[in-house]
Amino acid sequence: xxxxxxxxxxxxxxxxxxxxxxxxxxxxxxxxxxxxxxxxxxxxxxxxxxxxxxxxxxxxxxxxxxxxxxxxxxxxxxxxxxxxxxxxxxxxxxxxxxxxxxxxxxxxxxxxxxxxxxxxxxxxxxxxxxxxxxxxxxxxxxxxxxxxxxxxxxxxxxxxxxxxxxxxxxxxxxxxxxxxxxxxxxxxxxxxxxxxxxxxxxxxxxxxxxxxxxxxxxxxxxxxxxxxxxxxxxxxxxxxxxxxxxxxxxxxxxxxxxxxxxxxxxxxxxxxxxxxxxxxxxxxxxxxxxxxxxxxxxxxxxxxxxxxxxxxxxxxxxxxxxxxxxxxxxxxxxxxxxxxxxxxxxxxxxxxxxxxxxxxxxxxxxxxxxxxxxxxxxxxxxxxxxxxxxxxxxxxxxxxxxxxxxxxxxxxxxxxxxxxxxxxxxxxxxxxxxxxxxxxxxxxxxxxxxxxxxxxx
Numbered sequence: 001x002x003x004x005x006x007x008x009x010x011x012x013x014x015x016x017x018x019x020x021x022x023x024x025x026x027x028x029x030x031x032x033x034x035x036x037x038x039x040x041x042x043x044x045x046x047x048x049x050x051x052x053x054x055x056x057x058x059x060x061x062x063x064x065x066x067x068x069x070x071x072x073x074x075x076x077x078x079x080x081x082x083x084x085x086x087x088x089x090x091x092x093x094x095x096x097x098x099x100x101x102x103x104x105x106x107x108x109x110x111x112x113x114x115x116x117x118x119x120x121x122x123x124x125x126x127x128x129x130x131x132x133x134x135x136x137x138x139x140x141x142x143x144x145x146x147x148x149x150x151x152x153x154x155x156x157x158x159x160x161x162x163x164x165x166x167x168x169x170x171x172x173x174x175x176x177x178x179x180x181x182x183x184x185x186x187x188x189x190x191x192x193x194x195x196x197x198x199x200x201x202x203x204x205x206x207x208x209x210x211x212x213x214x215x216x217x218x219x220x221x222x223x224x225x226x227x228x229x230x231x232x233x234x235x236x237x238x239x240x241x242x243x244x245x246x247x248x249x250x251x252x253x254x255x256x257x258x259x260x261x262x263x264x265x266x267x268x269x270x271x272x273x274x275x276x277x278x279x280x281x282x283x284x285x286x287x288x289x290x291x292x293x294x295x296x297x298x299x300x301x302x303x304x305x306x307x308x309x310x311x312x313x314x315x316x317x318x319x320x321x322x323x324x325x326x327x328x329x330x331x332x333x334x335x336x337x338x339x340x341x342x343x344x345x346x347x348x349x350x351x352x353x354x355x356x357x358x359x360x361x362x363x364x365x366x367x368x369x370x371x372x373x374x375x376x377x378x379x380x381x382x383x384x385x386x387x388x389x390x391x392x393x394x395x396x397x398x399x400x401x402x403x404x405x406x407x408x409x410x411x412x413x414x415x416x417x418x419x420x421x422x423x424x425x426x427x428x429x430x431x432x433x434x435x436x437x438x439x440x441x442x443x444x445x446x447x448x449x450x451x452x453x454x455x456x457x
Contacts, residue, residue, distance in 0.1 A: 043250050043251065043252050044249050044250065044251045044252065045251070045252045046164070046165060046168050046169075046252075046456060047456055047457060049164050049168050049237070049241060049251075050161050050164055050456060050457060051457075052241050052242075052243070053160055053161070053164045053240060053241045053242070054157065054160065054161075056241060056242035056243070057160055057240070057241070057242050058242055059156065059160075060153075060156055060157065060160055063152060063153050063156045064153055066149060066152070067146075067149040067150060067152065067153045069149075070142075070145050070146045070148075070149035071146055071149070073142050073145070073146070074142040074143055074145070074146040077138070077139050077142040077143075078139060080135055080138060080139065081135045081136075081139065082127075083125055083126060083127030083304075084125070084126050084127070085123065085124070085125050086123070086124045086126075087121070087122070087123050087124075088120075088121065088122045088124075089119075089120070089121045089122075090118070090119070090120040090121075091117070091118070091119050091120075092117065092118045093115070093116070093117045094115070094116050094117075095113055095114070095115050095116075096113075096114050096116070114315070115315075116313065116314060116315035117313065117314050118311070118312070118313040118314075119310075119311070119312045119313070120309075120310070120311045120312075121309070121310045121311075122307060122308070122309045122310075123307050123308045123309075124305065124306075124307040125304075125305065125306045125307060126303060126304070126305050127303065127304045127305075128301065128302070128303045129302050129303070129304055130299070130300070130301065130302040131296060131299070131301045131302075132295070132296030132297060132298065132299030132300075132301070133292075133296055133299075134293055134296030134297070137289055137292045137293045137296060138293065140289055141286065141289050141293070144282055144285050144286050144289065145286070147282055148279060148282040148283075148286070151275055151278050151279045151282060152279065154275050155275040155276065155279065157453070158275060158448050158451075158453045159448075160240070161444075161448075161453050161456060162444050162445065162448050162453070163240050164237075164240055164241065165440070165441070165444040165456075166441060166444070167233070167236050167237040167240050168237060168251065169255065169437055169440050169441070170233050170236075170237075170437065171230070171233040171234055171236075171237045171251065172251060172253060172255065173433050173434070173436075173437045174226065174229050174230040174233045175230060175251070175253070176253065176433055177226055177229075177429070177430065177433055178223070178226045178227065178230050180426065180429045180430075181219065181222055181223045181226050181426075182223060184219055184422060184425070184426055185216070185219040185220055185222075185223045187405065187422070188212075188215055188216040188219040188220075188422070189216055191212055191215075191216070191405075191408065191415070191418065192212045192213055192215075192216045194408070194409060195208055195209050195212040195415065196209055196212070198411070203411070208414075208415050211415050211416070212415055215415075215419055234248065234249075237249075255436045255437075255440055257384070257387065257436065257439050257440055257443060258443050259384060261377075261380065261443065261446055263377055266373060266377065266446060266449075266450050267370075267373065269450035269451060269452060270369060270370070270373055270449055270450050270451075271366075272451075273450060273451025273452070274369055274449060274450065274451055275451060276365065276369065277362075277365060277366060277369055280358075280361060280362045280365045280366075281362060283358050283361070283362075284355070284358035284359060284361075284362055287351070287354045287355045287357075287358040288355055290351050290354065291348065291351040291352060291354075291355060294344060294347045294348050294351055295348065297337065297344050298337075298344060299336075300334055300335065300336040301333075301334070301335045301336070302332065302333070302334050303332065303333040303334075303335075304330075304331075304332050304333075305329075305330065305331050305332070305333065306328070306329065306330035306331070307328070307329050307330070308326075308327070308328050308329075309325070309326065309327060309328075309329065310325070310326045311323075311324070311325040311326075312324045312325075369449065372449060373446075373449055373450075376442055376445045376446055376449065377442075377446060379438070379442045380439065380442035380443060380445075380446055383435055383438045383439035383442050384439055386431075386435040386438075386439070387432070387435045387436055387439050389435075390428065390431045390432035390435045391432060393428045393431070393432070394425075394428045394429060394432050396428075397424055397425040397427075397428035397429075398425060398428075400421055400424070400425070401421055401422065401424075401425040404417070404418055404421040404422075405418070444456075
């Protein structure tokens with residue numbers, strides 16, 4: 001009877017193909033050129049990646065352009081308080097057939113193809129000197145909009161730095177796990193070699209040899225899967241840095257975690273420096289300015305005007321053959337809204353409600369930020385404890401693994417027992433990497449929520 005191979009069985013030919021693929025990938029990592037300004041000899045730290053992202057990220061560039069628009073509006077906003085000066089000029093010609101009868105006599109004057117031309121130029125100056133202080137409110141609004149634009153850019157920078165940190169340390173986590181799986185796969189290969197030698201001399205059964213082969217194939221499969229995970233993580237890091245997807249970089253493999261972040265300091269910094277809270281405060285200020293702008297419509301508007309006019313006309317038919325006029329004009333206009341269908345009253349009531357909504361939104365947002373702070377700080381404390389615990393676990397797991405390997409080589413430990421200890425070692429390494437990753441993310445989140453992201457630069 002022919003025995004069917006299990007679905008998870010990997011032939012020697014398949015494993016050779018997998019190993020060959022891994023070798024090609026490693027060669028590609030070693031020799032592929034870097035894109036952009038990154039050198040193959042550089043070891044990029046988290047700070048280096050932040051600098052690259054701040055320079056190249058497309059979304060951040062667009063947000064900075066929006067901030068510059070607000071800056072331009074504020075820079076030229078003062079001109080809204082200044083007078084306006086307009087110049088106009090009109091030149092016209094005409095050709096007419098004229099028949100004129102004078103009232104003082106019976107004579108008739110007939111002129112065919114009579115030409116006439118007129119030149120009219122005017123310079124007008126207009127200046128609103130009082131509009132209920134509305135012009136000052138508008139200028140203040142432009143200033144507050146600029147402040148909000150700067151805060152929005154700052155928030156985008158903080159989000160980008162946090163996103164870079166997440167992708168950077170995820171890539172580092174995947175890289176460290178790949179090296180661990182490489183180590184485990186090499187040991188499985190060595191164990192397979194030992195088991196094969198023992199099987200040939202009759203010291204171990206074929207079942208032990210087949211089991212060692214399956215385990216080696218399994219470790220090789222895990223290694224290949226991790227190669228793919230590392231590639232995906234690398235591409236995601238390149239995406240957030242706005243680098244070519246093919247860019248390969250060497251990164252600093254040290255995960256430095258700050259262990260002495262204090263809650264009381266964070267609380268004060270959150271209330272004073274949190275960017276999202278400051279944006280909510282700016283929205284409240286803008287809603288108050290909207291009410292002031294509506295109140296300005298209850299005052300009279302005073303405008304001054306002046307100008308100079310020059311008119312010259314020539315006509316072959318008409319009373320005057322030539323006419324020329326020059327002179328100045330000036331005056332003042334006062335306007336006051338007496339009845340507007342209670343439109344201002346309606347807008348004032350709505351503006352007051354908008355101010356109340358802005359205040360409630362600020363208080364609600366402040367409560368949410370403080371809740372987030374407590375949750376993140378709790379996760380940070382727990383992750384720090386887990387890192388220290390998993391470091392000790394890994395030391396023990398590594399020692400057990402070395403002892404078990406020696407016993408296995410001496411024949412005092414079965415393959416199944418060796419495999420279990422190997423799995424415990426790999427799990428301990430994974431837990432430590434995950435604890436370090438979570439601790440670093442919690443640290444970055446605490447820096448972000450307290451407005452301290454600039455410390456990474």
